[in-house]
């Protein structure tokens with residue numbers, strides 16, 4: 001089964017000039033062809049969709065092109081116009097006109113043997129193919145074996161390959177391709193010329209998409225192309241596969257919004273707004289955004305993934321590595337503005353909270369919950385407060401720390417240091433939203449009452465709601481603490497906490 005969709009197959013490069021990205025590798029391969037210094041085994045390692053098998057095929061085509069053969073014999077030219085008439089624009093390029101190039105383009109060049117180790121069902125076939133390497137090529141100068149996902153070869157097939165790699169016949173070239181080079185034996189790697197393929201840059205993917213859309217007559221806005229590029233994550237194959245979907249979408253010009261919906265991806269502006277809501281401490285705005293995305297039918301896992309990536313990139317920007325971010329100038333501007341009001345600690349903290357929430361609630365039957373919890377935790381507990389909380393608040397400590405009582409309990413002999421963490425743990429299972437909120441709050445016993453300290457009026461209102469309050473009372477009763485009144489209090493010692501509180505005060 002060939003990989004990729006219709007456009008990907010149609011736009012597979014026929015010559016080096018059409019190959020996108022991996023410039024240094026491409027040039028080395030071209031030089032090898034031009035100087036007739038071909039290695040007998042190449043290893044192309046790197047992420048999916050970055051051009052490994054496309055370049056392997058170009059190499060196979062170029063070395064077998066009669067125009068590149070220094071000892072060219074007209075014997076092989078067959079029905080074509082003959083070697084003397086073949087003109088090449090670029091040294092090393094396959095001519096596209098000789099018998100071998102034509103056979104290659106038609107997909108029936110017999111000296112190209114492609115094996116997909118991942119999907120090949122009969123491993124013995126693979127072994128047989130490799131063992132037949134001693135037979136001379138039928139048409140070309142070289143017999144080229146492209147073994148994709150080579151790390152998946154069976155043990156037997158691998159041993160046959162190793163044996164051949166030790167002493168390859170002069171007429172054979174192996175190109176081994178893999179996405180998981182760490183799974184290969186060092187003995188294999190050391191016998192190959194090794195190339196590390198990288199993700200394509202956004203510029204490379206965008207340029208290629210523009211070219212394809214123009215020539216295929218696909219009507220799509222610039223913003224639509226950018227959306228595909230953002231989500232292709234450096235894989236041209238993925239980009240073209242998305243374009244395939246987009247092209248079949250409708251008759252009118254495809255815009256970014258429609259495309260986002262079609263591809264199930266969330267527009268980056270949503271991610272930016274979500275982040276801004278957290279920066280501003282606006283829990284309600286953040287939760288509304290998530291709800292909106294959910295009810296429009298988008299995949300929330302995708303949203304979580306995109307948001308994580310955005311926070312990671314913000315961290316890079318904050319650390320002064322904006323040049324490492326592969327984003328448009330507009331996006332970079334927004335990101336620079338966003339990091340201007342947050343600290344490195346905050347960003348690290350938010351990322352941790354997001355990852356924790358996704359991991360904690362991934363099995364929940366409510367797909368929104370993980371993201372809602374993340375917004376709540378990030379927007380209500382600024383990192384600075386967490387970092388320097390203890391000195392200014394000796395009497396109130398979070399559930400994870402040691403609990404100290406402000407005043408000794410008068411009406412209860414129960415120890416808050418015992419029951420408070422238990423209560424949080426229990427509620428996190430039975431009532432995740434309430435449990436998570438309590439976990440990020442603190443509690444003290446004051447005049448015999450359990451006082452839950454919250455960072456904002458909004459959260460105080462949330463907890464004071466009859467349903468949430470009852471959940472807390474029931475949880476306490478289950479732990480044998482039924483004689484204690486519960487109060488909710490807003491704490492505003494530090495600047496950051498006050499700022500969050502103020503936001504809610506005016507809401």
Ligand SMILES: [Zn+2]
Pocket residue numbers: 064065066067094095096097098099100101102
């Ligand atoms: Zn040719």
